[in-house]
Amino acid sequence: MHDIRAIRENPQVYVAGWSSRGVDGADGLVADILRLDAELRRAQTAGQDALSKRNAASKLIGAAMGRKDMAEADRLKAEVEALKGEIAAAAEVEASVGKDLRDLLAAQKNLAADDVPDGEDEAGNVEVSAWASEREGAPGGARSTGPAKDHADLGEALGLLDFEAAAKMSGARFAVLKGQLARLERAVGQFMLDMQTDQHGYLEVNPPYLVRDEAMFGTGQLPKFEEDLFRVGEHLLIPTAEVSLTNLVRETILSEDDLATPMRMTALTPCFRAEAGSAGRDTRGLIRQHQFSKVEMVSITRPEDSEAEHERMTGCAEAVLKALELPFRRMLLCKGDMGFSAQKTFDLEVWLPSQGTYREISSCSNCGDFQARRMDARFKRAGEKKTEFVHTLNGSGLAVGRTLVAIMENYQDGDGRIAVPTALRPYMGGLTHVGA
Incomplete structure (x- = not known):
């Protein structure tokens, strides 16, 4: 607002x-x-x-x-x-x-920060940095075992990914994961949640998945993007835990002491998106699903702290990709490609060998006081009578399904198996390969 x-x-x-x-x-x-x-x-x-x-x-x-x-x-x-x-x-x-x-x-978008580049769409985004894993075959997606299979073909060939059964019960853009692949997805989510809490100091929260319209309005999903949401009676299913976590400070007045260190929260939740208007793009596979899991990070800060917190949050997301040894790059989004509520956004894009390109796996945004005005979330400085709006930030730490896709494609071998990243093996009972 x-x-x-x-x-x-x-x-x-x-x-x-x-x-x-x-x-x-x-x-x-x-x-x-x-x-x-x-x-x-x-x-x-x-x-x-x-x-x-x-x-x-x-x-x-x-x-x-x-x-x-x-x-x-x-x-x-x-x-x-x-x-x-x-x-x-x-x-x-x-x-x-x-x-x-x-x-x-x-109904109006947030204004962009001064250092956000001009541009109408993703073509105007600017690469800030790139990171290539030292793991054999990983840098830039180079492979010594022949052309990479698409994750959907790989999962179906292993008998661990079933789109047909999901379509029969739920329709398009759903998937059934089985056996070792289902366990690998669970391991990815737990690993990321543990990293954000144990290493990066985020407070784990288990929030509601159903929220009222006012909560969606607060973070900017309503009224503009109602067609992208799933409604259940008087409630809406969250498209991301950003909604639940950010609204924890709705209609509150924090003290300056509360924000002496930014308030940092994280959650691993299912997310639900109708993806209205995106027909024809990524309709096959796990890239663009109606239901998916994601580890979300949210920070609440004083205005003067939000820029540094934005950099820190993005680094927390990057740390996951580095630990999983997945090649990625950081992009600064241009004004025309940013989300509705953002004033500045960094996207992390992971390398997908089958597509020969980078694809978004995390967006980390500083929203300034835009969401806080919609939620009436304020704080009061010591010795001051007036209140100020807090700044809110959100980011994926990371999208679980897309991370699974990146692992499947970057860690596949010539025998059609998927190597388990070293960081995930403790979560997999020591299993070294999926499909072995």
Whole structure:
């Protein structure tokens, strides 16, 4: 959510900011916002003036009746009734225009940070760094055992990945994992959760998977992306634990001591996404599923700490890929490719040999105070009366299914088996290969 006072005081900043993020007609949008803001303030002023006059007239009624000036008392009573009508009319306008203004503001993207590059889509993203494993055959996806099989073909050939059975019971974009592959997926999630808690100091949380609309609004999924969500009665299934974890500070006022060290939380949860509008892309395999697991990281910070926390969080996600010896690169997303709530995002992309390219496996975003304004999440500095909005950050640490895909493709051998990364073997009872 955006601060209407900031838009009022610096409208051109928002025209330029939204234009750079691909919003057509940003100048007209800002003009509409300012028009509604002016109408709202006029209605508020009219209502306050009428209320003041009514209160004054009400006091005079008693004085007139005390003087037995019934004519004046009747005139004042009529005036009070008329003013009640003005108050009600102003309140009606205030409610209607206020809703229109809030809805319009709620539908607008966050502004990008100053160091985010311009660009319309992923072609404008900038590679920041790349990391190639020292493991034999891993750097850059080079292989000595011939062409890499796609993970879906590999899993089906092993009899451990069944898309047909999943489609019969649930439809497209679901999968059944069996035996050693199911255990490997479980191992991946547990390993990542343990790393984020034991090594990186995140607090493990087991949050609800069903949330109300207000929670989705708080993190920016509603109202704009409702078609991408699954609804169950009055609740929505979370598309990521970012929703549950970030909303833990909803409508709260933290002390500065609470944020002396950033509040860091993590969760391993199932996630549910309708993926509306993405037909034809990654419809086969585990890359783009309706149901998947993910280890999410969320940080709540003071404004001055969020930039450093963003770098730290991204490093925590990178550490998982390094421990698993998976080649990856860090990308700084351009303005046109960032998510709705983000002001700056780093994507981590892992190498997939079968595709001969890097694919996203984690997004780490600094949202500034954008989500905090939607959730009314604040903190108070020591000795200060006023409150400030916190900054919120979120990142994947990592997406479990996509990590499994990367392991399957990068660790396959010429016999169609999948080597178990060294870091995961304790979670696999010492098993060295899947499909052996």
